[in-house]
Amino acid sequence: MTTSATREGGLRRRLFGWLAALSLLVLACGDASTADPAPPVTLGSVDCETVPVRETDLCHAIDVGGTTVRYVLYEPEGSTGATVLMDPGGPGLSSLAGTGIGQFLATSRLVEHLDGYGFLMVEEPWVTADHTVACRTAGRQHLAALRDGAEPGGLEPWRECLAPGRHGWSPARYREVVGAIAERHELDVDGFVGASFAAARLAYLDGDTAPDWALLANPLPPGMELREVLAHQAESATAVLGGWADAGDVVGQQIDTRSVPVAEIDVVAAAYQVLGQGGFTGPAGPGSADVGILSDLYTGRYGDGAMSLSRLAYFEELCPYTAGAEAAGDPGLPGPTATTAAFGRAYHRPCAALPGGPDRPASWPDSTLVCVVQAPADQVLPAERVQALASGLGATVLDAPAAAGHADLAILTACAEDERFAAVIVP
């Protein structure tokens, strides 16, 4: 077994690295408050045990261009190689270690429609990526500045930390990885099933890797811009906050299980976090402990103020795909959403370090038949705009029930049962 040895080596490197990092930071910043007391994390060689995955027996690791990628592949008995690529969205979702392919299959309720297919789910790179000094510094500074309401720091640390394909997927890297997996197992990736940001991954595919058909729930289509998304989310978050009668009362509270007191920004971030998960129970709004947890989930804050690798992947992939560099510099609009909108823009400031380039996809693959089902009450993405863009790209666009939200994957059955697609999906 190599895992523990790997871990051990990793831990050792972390600690030596930490000492080096600390002295570097002190030299570079001269500011102890932004120095990261935890060591950088270097995992060494990566396999399915590096970060434990849920579906142990289905997990594989493959070296593509010198970096290891992990995925789960289920192949039915007598498989012909016909495979559906599953993508739960993100960016920044821990799909193998956190949720698992079984969860996605069950939530989407598509299993009976996909009888005979194999299923493939690929893990985002950040889950097994090193946590470098540059990124630890950039993330910590960013979160501290947000919390203090200070001027955001310079973009230099972000330029050093972020690069497409490092923590999240770049279009080219995603294509390369899917192609390598398909070749290794002799798979035909016939279908694609995904939610939300999965629409971007579909747009990354082309040529041999382009699927014949794709079913997408509440997608973020090519052409959508970050400023549109942020404007919609600011509106949604403002509405959420309007329903939290006592939300203001928790500001300033210090609880035993959190290193920092609840700040106003935590309440706003908590409102952003619940947009994607179907709201919050209780009439008065979350208490201080829940605000802290929700805020930390949104912003990626963990440990003693570090930023999760998940959020690095989020910036790396979302920003170039949605021309986010421009939105990050947008002065914004006054009005009732001023507070929530200001938070959204400030949080996405690292986008300015990630200009979109010629690699930005403009459409889904020409050869792919795409079905989109969109929840009208989606709080994360503007439903009408999604539908307009998807129609413009030639997709079949279906309405989800009025009560459905961004996270409802069960709406995908509408696509699977649509007669145009039911005929195509048969393997």
Place this chain on the structure above:
Amino acid sequence: MMRRRARLLTAAALIAGTVVVPASGTMAAPGGQAGPAEERVERLQALLPDVALERSRVLEDGRTQRIYTLDQETADLGRMRASDVSRAGENRRDDVNAKVDFHLDLAMRAGRNVDIAAVDVIAVEVPDTAAVHFVQDRADELAVAEMVVTENGDDSFMFGIHYGAANDEASTAGTSAGFDAATGSNVWNKGRGGRTLFWTPAYNSSVDHWVTTNWEKWQSKSNYRDWGYNRYATFDAADGGSAGGGMRWRGDLVDATIRSRPWKGYESRVVGGPYDYDPRPSSSCQTYTASLNVGSYASLSIPVMNCTSEYEVYPNANAHSMGTAWYGRTTGQRYLDFAFEFRTSSNSTIPVFADYVWMEVQYCKSYTGAQCGLWNPSQYLKWTDSGW
């Protein structure tokens, strides 16, 4: 064999970075030391000077179990906030900082962002059995702590600790941020937590055995009495180090079990279930339908990865408990999970479950790394919440 005194490692010792864990070489299984029962009791008590022998009992299989109660003051000596542990710059197996970082890093990579102030470190050392470190999400209040030493008859010990507090609070925090998918349909998450347990192997190794164990509570939005409870855990037996003379130790995980049942004293809050549950004994990769119903209009999705016959499940409708076990042999990791549907006594009742973790590690000296001539007595390692 030199006798060492069992002790809870004090907070001061942790802070000073002077935690002493016996060198691995002295942790060999105490084979061939059988003695009269009284002598054994005396010896055990000598090993556990800080704690009182509460009671002993004979288990159904004939093994003797002795239960020691740790009082609050003593227990607190071995428990401290992770954020109060000063950072040492030296990597040792017993380095608490490294274990805290391991716990936080692993949680982050699985989508759980844990604040260091929400993490506790507990360190206990029991000679001839195992040194134990727990790094866990913080429980606000310590209910009771017990240490359980079971004599297996062949003079090996099983060591367990009951420690923790009822998590009586409902939380509604979700899983992850971004444009990702949900984990349930028409259900709310009502709390989650996790811990990483480290045990010193009985053989020479540069690392510990470790287990991460997590729980989640889910409530139906349609009927507040309908709930789901999800447990998942990863087990990892320590790699063997040098055994001298050109030989190496080899450690195999051969049994891994997780169980959950209503917290002691809170049993009446749960009045029914498991109704629906997963995995089913017939579960296979072929069907892959891993949806768990929570009442009529809600479902909770859990992964099913039990594709082999090495699993057993233990739904118990009388105790409203659930468990799953894996019996096999691996030098790698093993993942286990289960989820079940149950009902509470009222719409406003918050159910509380106590969790259980068990692992058995077989080990031997080997020249080849593959063949074992003679297995040593197994190491049995158990964790339970105090409400077990």
